[in-house]
Amino acid sequence: MNKDQLIKTAQAMVARGKGILAADESSGTIKRRFDAIGVESTENNRRDYREMLFRTTQAMRSNISGVILYDETIRQNARDGTPLVRLIGEAGSLPGIKVDKGTTPLSFCPGEVITEGLDGLAGRLQEYGRLGARFAKWRAVIDIADGIPTYSAINTNSNALARYAALCQEHDIVPIVEPEVLMDGDHEIDRCYAVTDWVLKTVFSDLYYQRVVLEGMVLKPNMVISGKKAARRAGPEEVAEKTVRMLKNCVPPAVAGIAFLSGGQDDEEATVHLNLINQLGPLSWPVTFSYGRALQHEPQKLWAGKPENVAAAQCAFAHRSRMNGLAAIGQWKPDLEKAA
Ligand code: 13P
Numbered sequence: 033m034n035k036d037q038l039i040k041t042a043q044a045m046v047a048r049g050k051g052i053l054a055a056d057e058s059s060g061t062i063k064r065r066f067d068a069i070g071v072e073s074t075e076n077n078r079r080d081y082r083e084m085l086f087r088t089t090q091a092m093r094s095n096i097s098g099v100i101l102y103d104e105t106i107r108q109n110a111r112d113g114t115p116l117v118r119l120i121g122e123a124g125s126l127p128g129i130k131v132d133k134g135t136t137p138l139s140f141c142p143g144e145v146i147t148e149g150l151d152g153l154a155g156r157l158q159e160y161g162r163l164g165a166r167f168a169k170w171r172a173v174i175d176i177a178d179g180i181p182t183y184s185a186i187n188t189n190s191n192a193l194a195r196y197a198a199l200c201q202e203h204d205i206v207p208i209v210e211p212e213v214l215m216d217g218d219h220e221i222d223r224c225y226a227v228t229d230w231v232l233k234t235v236f237s238d239l240y241y242q243r244v245v246l247e248g249m250v251l252k253p254n255m256v257i258s259g260k261k262a263a264r265r266a267g268p269e270e271v272a273e274k275t276v277r278m279l280k281n282c283v284p285p286a287v288a289g290i291a292f293l294s295g296g297q298d299d300e301e302a303t304v305h306l307n308l309i310n311q312l313g314p315l316s317w318p319v320t321f322s323y324g325r326a327l328q329h330e331p332q333k334l335w336a337g338k339p340e341n342v343a344a345a346q347c348a349f350a351h352r353s354r355m356n357g358l359a360a361i362g363q364w365k366p367d368l369e370k371a372a
Contacts, residue, residue, distance in 0.1 A: 033201055033202055033204060033336055034204050034331065035245060035247075035248060036091060037204060038201055038206055038245065038247075038248030039131065039202060039245075039247045039248050039288065039305055041126065041166050041167060041206045041248075042167075042247065042248050042249060042250055042288035042289065043288055043289070044048060044097060044098075044126060044177070045098050045126065045167060045206065045208075045288070045289065045290060045291070046097065046147075046250060046289025046290075046317075046318040047097050047318075048318065048356045048360075048361060049094070049095065049186040049358070049360055049361050050094075050095055050096060050097035050318070050320065050357060050360070051095065051096070051097060051291055051321035051322060051353075051356055051357065051360055052096070052097060052099070052100060052208075052291050052321065052322035052323075053085065053096050053098070053099045053100070053322075053323070053324075053353075054100045054123035054169075054293070054322055054323060054324035054325075054327075055082055055085060055099055055100060055102075055105070055309050056100040056101055056102045056103060056105075056130035056169065056325070057102060057128070057324065058102060058130075058134060059073070059104070060190040060328065062080075062228055064079055065328075065332060066078075066081075066337075067334055068079070068332075069199075069335070069336045069337065070337070071337035072337075073337065074283060075104070076352070077103075077110075077220070077337060078104065079108050079109075079110070079111075079116075080111070080337075080370075081168060081320035081332075081335065081337075082105055082108075082116065082138075083111065083116060083344060084331075084335065084342050084346060085099075085117070085328070085331065085346075085349055086099065086110075086119045086120050086123065087110075087119065087123075087346070088346040088349045088350050088353075089123055090265045090350045091346075091349055091350040091353035091354070092120070092123035092124065092126050093123055093125075093126050093358065094168050094353070094354065094357065095124075095353040095354055095357035096125050096292075096353055097125060097320075098125055098126035098127070098128050098166070099120050099125055099126070099127060099128060100128045100129065100130055100169050100208070100322070101116070101117075101127060101128065101129050101130070101165075102129075102130055103129070103130075103265055104237065106127065106129050106160065106163050106164070106165060107163065107194065109195070115164075117163060117164040117165075118164075121164070121266055126167060127164050127165055127168045128165055128166060128167040128168060128169060128206075128208070129160045129163075129167075129168050129169070130168070130169045130171075131149060131156060131160065131168045131169065131170060131196070131200075132147045132148065132149040132168075132169070132170040132171055132196070133147075133148045133149035133296070133311060134147070134148065134149075135147050135148070135173050136148055138184070138185055138188060139239075140184070141180075141182055142179060142182075143175065143179075143180050144174075144175065144180055144181065144182060144185040145169060145173055145175075145185075146185070146188055146189060146192065147170065147172050147173065147189060147192055147193075149170070149196070150192060150195055150196065150340065151254065152200075153159040153196065153199050154202075154203065155235060156197055156201040157205055158203060159281045160205070161203055161204065161205060163272060165205060165219070166205065166206065167200075167205055167206035167207070167208060167250070168196075168200050168206070168207055168208065168236060169207075169208040169210060169211060170192075170193055170196040170197075170208070170209070170337065171209065171212055171252075172189035172190070172192065172193050172210065172211045173189075173212055173214065174186060174189065174212065174213045174214065174227065174231055175213065175214050175216070175217070176213065176214065176217045176219045176224065176259065177217055177219075178236050181213075181227060181230075181231075185362075186230060186231055186234050187234060188222050188229070188306060189211065190211065190234040190235045190237075190238045191238050191241075192208055193211060193235055194209075194235065194238035194241070194244060195208075195238045195242060196209075197209050197239060197242065197249055198242040198243060198244050201244060201245055201248055201249070204261045206248055206249060206250065206288075207244070207249050207250075208249075208250045208251075208252045208291070208322065209235065209239070209249055209250070209251050209252065209352045210251075210252035210253075210293065211231050211232065211235050211253065212252075212253075212293055212295065213227050213228045213231055213253075213254045214253050214254075215254065215257050215259055215260055215294070215295050215296055215297075216259065216260055216261075216296070217259040217262075218259050218260075218261035218262050218263070219258070219259040219262060220259070220262055220264070220266075221256060221257060221258045221262075221265075221266040221271070221274060223259075223268060224247060224254075224256050224257055224258065225256045225257070225274050225277075225278055227261070228253065228254060228256055228278055228282075229278050229281060229282060231354050232251075232253065232278070232282035232283065233282055235260050235325060236282065236283070236284060237257055238241075240307065245284040246284055246287045246288070247286050247287070248286055248288065248290055249288060250287075250290070250321050250322075251283060251287055251290045251291070251293055252290075252291050252292065252293055253279075253290065253292060253293070254292070254293060254295050255271055255275045255292055255295075255297075255305055255309075256271060256274040256275040256277075256278050257271050257295075257297070265292050268301075268304050268305055269306050269308060269310055271303060271310065272308035272309045272311075272312055275305070275309055276315070277313045279314075279319075280316070283316075283317065286317035287317055288318075289317050289318040289319070289320065290317050290318070290319045291319075291321060291322035292306060292318070292319075292320075292321055292322065292323070293322060293323065293324070294303075294321070294323040294324060294325050294327075297326060298326075299321060299327075299329050299330060299352060300369060301326075301354070302317075302323060302326035303326070303352075303356055303359045304354045304359075304364075305341075306319070306320070306321055306356060306360060307358070307359035307363075307364040308358040310360060310361060311315070311362040313362065318360070319360070320356075320360040320361060321356045321358065321359070322354035324356050326352070326356075327349065327352050327353065327356065328349070330349075330351075330352060331345040331346070331348045331352070332345075332347040332349050332351040353359045355368065
């Protein structure tokens with residue numbers, strides 16, 4: 033393991049004013065996104081869409097430190113034959129790769145899932161490293177409902193996350209450790225706080241036992257937030273205050289950085305929250321974004337699969353990236369949205 037290189041890469045992923053673009057939608061997920069905009073999910077359409085994002089030079093240079101790719105994308109070439117990985121590198125950003133194989137029901141734990149993909153992971157990491165990946169992502173999913181999450185689901189998922197992180201570092205790839213507590217239910221914010229606190233404490237204990245170098249990893253957590261269907265949803269100040277309190281209680285200062293998932297928050301909501309969180313600083317870590325939907329929602333809609341819409345979609349992607357880049361340093365303002 034080259035520890036210095038891992039640490040340098042992890043720091044670059046959370047560089048000031050920059051965050052990560054999660055463009056690693058699995059085949060099923062990207063099909064659902066394309067269905068919503070009336071585009072057929074063919075290999076070429078997926079390539080065209082993602083190439084459009086990676087060619088948004090302004091966003092990539094200024095605000096996107098790294099891009100999480102899917103297995104298909106890391107092997108794909110742009111229309112002109114340039115590998116997409118090279119496009120990302122030439123724009124000054126780092127290519128990364130989703131390495132988990134999605135979730136499956138967890139035995140004897142109704143309603144809960146376990147993330148798969150550990151078998152053979154060492155070999156896949158070697159190949160992804162040769163293809164240019166500098167970092168990886170593994171997403172564990174914890175749902176909140178009556179009687180769940182269970183101790184079993186949290187421990188099993190946490191153990192897999194830590195095993196994955198150790199394997200990545202052994203192969204000089206920075207792990208993004210993503211334990212996502214879903215915001216799909218009707219739970220109140222304090223339930224999200226309690227569950228996220230439990231999950232992160234378990235994860236950092238497992239990372240310790242698996243000997244993971246905290247300076248060479250990035251944590252990708254959910255914010256502490258009310259369920260989407262909650263009767264009363266907490267306001268942005270409460271989200272920011274509780275998220276910061278939870279992080280301070282759970283995340284060792286040695287961790288290279290924190291990059292939130294958006295998890296179904298509206299585009300601007302995800303920016304407002306990140307901004308308020310950073311305004312509660314100084315914090316022990318750089319705190320930024322690793323958004324999928326909250327960065328791509330608008331550009332996807334504008335693009336709608338039509339070449340004549342590319343410029344408008346790139347403009348929207350550059351705008352959202354810049355807004356989140358500002359939020360990552362607590363300098364976003366609402367009038368910047370209106371001005372655009
Ligand atoms: P969202 O920001 O859409 O939640 O996606 C981030 C991600 O990478 C989930 O694994």
